[in-house]
Amino acid sequence: MKHKFGFLFLVCLLSYCPLEAQLPESFTLSDFELRGPVKKCVVQTAYGEETFEFDKKGRLQKSLTRYNEGDYDITYYRFQDGLLKERRDEVYRNGEFEDQTSIAHIYERDTSENKRLTEKIISYDQAFQERVDYFFSTADRLQRIVRSREEGTDETTLTYEIYKDEETTSYIQNGQLQKSIRVSVKPKNGKSEKIELQKEYDAGHPVKAQESRLDSRGRLLSRVYFEFDSLKNTFRPLKTLSISYNAEGFTETETTTYASEEVSKSEKREAEVRKFIYQMDGQEPANWIRKIIQPENSVERRKIEYFKKEVPEPEPPKN
Structure with missing residues (x-):
């Protein structure tokens, strides 16, 4: 599922986000580089302002993207028994609510032997409807996704294969391979x-791929991007993104290097390095409130509000 927020989209690029057949998502503080009892975070962006509000469990409950005084989008996340129950995307233009482009996602769960999650997608004016059914095994592993629209129904089947220390998940949509994900865990410097x-496919034919390395904390260390060379019948690397982190765990550098094999001199590009400098807020744990990005010297600013610490009531005196 695509998320419309610019800041969250950037976060998603630096983590692992499947492109299709993705389960409904809810977001937490870690998705926004936030730590501690954060209640609200306001981000100043190039296109406006984004506000994120969280509950005491660190779950995103509301996000607001404001482009100007009259144009803004609001998304609400509502939970029941610890699970996502609703996501509502509301669109406002020129100060007016737009029911045609505002969408509600309603989730229903069947916890019987045939486990199923049903997502109903309905516009506020009832003009557009879509239904997605996610079917699970008894071990809670996703097996099948059925997406129903007015145009017809698409069915995606997931297969799982283990070979040595690698597991490959294949997504087969309407009988054709759409995507495969191979995962392995390897030791590295004691961790x-x-x-x-x-790998992504079009009508069963390979198109592009990306290989990602993540550390034990789930942080992206590097990602290599490939395109499929039909003449040589193999994937050809295009570029590599490498990321380092500072002592606080925030991104310190991003280095992009470009493959030089079989590329003409006019197309060769030098490595690009971006550096990040932070100003922290002094809390414990600390969050950044100002980030300078070099070499463009752009600045991102955040205002962070925390939940007040709950002071326990004093015990009554003992007789």
Whole structure:
């Protein structure tokens, strides 16, 4: 599922986000580089302002993207028994609510032997409807996705294959391979790294791929992007993104290097390095409130509001 928020989209790029057949998502503080009892975070962006509000469990409950005084989008996340129950995307233009482009996602769960999650997608004016059914095994592993629209029904089947220390998940839509994800965990300097190779297909034919390395905390360390060379019948690397982190765990550098094999001199590009400098808010744990991005020297600013610490009531005196 696509999310419309610019800041969240950037976060998603630096984590692992399947492109299709993705389960309904809810978001937490870690998706926004936030730590501690954060109640609200306001981000100043190039296109406006984004506000994120969280509950005491760290779950995103409301996000607001404001482009100007009259144009803004609001998304609400509502939970029941700890699970996502509703997501509502409301669109306002020129100060007026737009029911045609505002969408509600309603989730229903069947916890019987045939486990199923049903997502109903309905516009506020009832003009557009879509239904997605997610079917699970008794071990809670996703097996099948059925998406129903007015145009027809698409069915995606997931298969799982283990070979040595690697597991490959294949997404087969309407009988054709759409995507495969191969995952392995390997030791590295006394810790573990996860390697994820994702390949995408069009009508069953390979198109592009990306291989990601993640550390034991789930942070992206590097990602190699490939395109399929039909003449050589193999994937050809295009570029590599490498990421380092500072002592606080925030991104310190992003280095993009470009493959030089079989590329003409006019197309060769030098490595690009972006550096990030942070100003912290002094809390414990600390969050950044100002980030300078070099070499463009752009600045991102955040205002963070925390939940007040709950002071326990004093015990009554003992007789």
